[in-house]
Each structure stands twice: as C-alpha cells, then as structure tokens.
Amino acid sequence: xxxxxxxxxxxxxxxxxxxxxxxxxxxxxxxxxxxxxxxxxxxxxxxxxxxxxxxxxxxxxxxxxxxxxxxxxxxxxxxxxxxxxxxxxxxxxxxxxxxxxxxxxxxxxxxxxxxxxxxx
Amino acid sequence: xxxxxxxxxxxxxxxxxxxxxxxxxxxxxxxxxxxxxxxxxxxxxxxxxxxxxxxxxxxxxxxxxxxxxxxxxxxxxxxxxxxxxxxxxxxxxxxxxxxxxxxxxxxxxxxxxxxxxxxx
DNA sequence: CGGCATCCTATCGGATACTG
DNA sequence: CAGTATCCGATAGGATGCCG
Numbered sequence: 001x002x003x004x005x006x007x008x009x010x011x012x013x014x015x016x017x018x019x020x021x022x023x024x025x026x027x028x029x030x031x032x033x034x035x036x037x038x039x040x041x042x043x044x045x046x047x048x049x050x051x052x053x054x055x056x057x058x059x060x061x062x063x064x065x066x067x068x069x070x071x072x073x074x075x076x077x078x079x080x081x082x083x084x085x086x087x088x089x090x091x092x093x094x095x096x097x098x099x100x101x102x103x104x105x106x107x108x109x110x111x112x113x114x115x116x117x118x119x120x
Numbered sequence: 121x122x123x124x125x126x127x128x129x130x131x132x133x134x135x136x137x138x139x140x141x142x143x144x145x146x147x148x149x150x151x152x153x154x155x156x157x158x159x160x161x162x163x164x165x166x167x168x169x170x171x172x173x174x175x176x177x178x179x180x181x182x183x184x185x186x187x188x189x190x191x192x193x194x195x196x197x198x199x200x201x202x203x204x205x206x207x208x209x210x211x212x213x214x215x216x217x218x219x220x221x222x223x224x225x226x227x228x229x230x231x232x233x234x235x236x237x238x239x240x
Numbered sequence: 241c242g243g244c245a246t247c248c249t250a251t252c253g254g255a256t257a258c259t260g
Numbered sequence: 261c262a263g264t265a266t267c268c269g270a271t272a273g274g275a276t277g278c279c280g
Contacts, residue, residue: 174243
C-alpha cells in the first residue's frame with residue numbers, strides 16, 4: 001500500500017537500493033553480458049574504486065543476484081556472474097537505463113528550458 | 121561502450137540517479153497512478169522529509185519527468201503529475217520495483233544462507 | 241498549504257597502504 | 261590477482277524555524 005519499498009529504520013540498505021544504486025546498476029549492467037573477474041569488472045565499471053566494487057559485489061552476492069566463483073589456485077582466480085534472478089533484474093534495469101539514456105536529449109532540452117526560465 | 125551511464129566528475133547528479141534514487145523512485149511510483157498535491161505526496165511517499173521531497177520534485181521537474189501545476193489561489197494549490205516521458209520512465213521503473221519486491225522472499229533466503237555461512 | 245534556509249549528523253565513497 | 265583496512269572529505273538527508 002505504501003509506496004515505500006525500502007525499509008526505513010533499517011540500517012542496512014535494501015535490495016532495491018543495491019540494484020538501483022550507482023555502482024549496483026553499473027555492475028549488474030556489466031555482468032549482464034558475461035562473467036568477469038574482479039579487475040576486469042573494475043575496468044568495465046568505469047570510475048568504480050576497488051572499495052566500492054568489493055562492497056557492491058558483496059551486497060549483490062548476499063542478495064542472491066550475483067554468484068562468486070572462487071578457484072583456490074595461485075594466483076587466485078575469482079569470477080563473478082549473474083544468478084538467474086540477477087539476470088531478470090538486470091534485464092528490467094537495462095530497460096530503464098536504455099530508455100533514460102535514449103531520451104537524454106529530451107531531458108537536456110527540458111533542463112535548458114527550466115534553467116533559462118530562472119528555475120532557481 | 122563504457123557501462124558508466126552516469127557522469128563522473130560531474131557535481132550535479134544525472135537523470136538516471138534522480139530516477140533510481142530512493143526518493144525519486146518512490147515519487148515517480150506514487151505519481152504513476154494520479155497527480156498529487158505536495159502534502160498528499162508527502163503522505164504517500166512514506167518517510168520522505170519535506171526537504172527531500174521538494175528537492176526531488178525540482179530535479180524531476182527540471183529533467184522533464186514531472187509537471188508542476190501551480191494555481192495562484194489562496195491558499196496556494198500545487199499539483200504534480202508525470203509528463204508523458206515521466207510516465208514511460210515510471211512504467212519501466214515499476215517493472216523493476218515490482219519484480220524485486222515480488223522476489224523479496226528469495227532474496228531474504230539468500231541473505232540468510234549467506235550470513236549463516238559466515239559471509240563477511 | 242507549499243514551500244525555502246539553516247544546521248547538524250550519518251553515510252558515501254575516493255586515496256592510500258597493506259596482505260595472501 | 262583479489263581483495264581488506266584506515267583515513268578523510270563530500271554529500272545525503274533529518275530537524276527545526278520561518279514565510280507568503
């Protein structure tokens with residue numbers, strides 16, 4: 001009933017926030033196409049720091065959207081890929097992202113109009 | 121090419137962040153069904169503060185996703201509703217939200233598994 | 241009613257250094 | 261390679277007070 005899908009009074013963020021957050025969204029987008037190793041992902045997810053990628057992957061893994069496949073070799077090799085649930089989430093997420101990206105010119109036009117009319 | 125749809129090195133957040141952010145998502149969801157006045161929205165978007173709702177509405181209005189209809193009456197009456205572009209965004213957003221909400225039990229199960237295995 | 245301005249804290253998130 | 265730990269500045273976001 002309430003539109004608040006997020007849990008307030010809850011210190012740890014929710015799944016939807018993991019998904020829609022800046023790094024969560026980019027990580028899921030990157031993993032939609034293929035699995036990647038940690039540093040491959042770092043290069044794909046442009047601008048992410050080691051710390052945030054690690055944190056993001058842990059959250060998504062805990063939520064069951066990403067699977068972590070660690071081989072105990074030396075040097076270590078760890079692959080990350082989407083779970084079936086993660087795939088479905090990523091598809092819906094990408095639908096949204098692509099739509100917004102695709103209408104970025106409309107948005108930019110609107111912003112210019114808004115700003116030129118002295119909207120703050 | 122890069123998966124970063126967001127502009128880094130950009131102080132002001134991007135449209136996608138306005139949309140997927142906590143309050144942006146909730147606000148668009150609320151407005152998907154009908155137009156609302158400011159304080160109606162505040163009650164619908166559970167947990168939002170006056171400040172954040174105001175901020176969120178400005179950003180969405182500037183992006184051309186929300187239309188602000190202010191009647192210069194006394195007391196003032198201001199209605200907010202989605203633009204056609206905003207409607208399309210809201211639909212894609214709701215598809216994602218509903219999916220994640222609908223699989224919250226799967227997520228919770230995964231989290232319990234993860235935590236019981238000493239994850240972290 | 242529909243806001244804006246201010247203050248203050250919690251969290252986000254980058255830089256750097258270190259480990260197996 | 262695949263991370264963890266720490267420090268620290270930037271931002272999010274709540275509380276409060278005020279106004280047309």
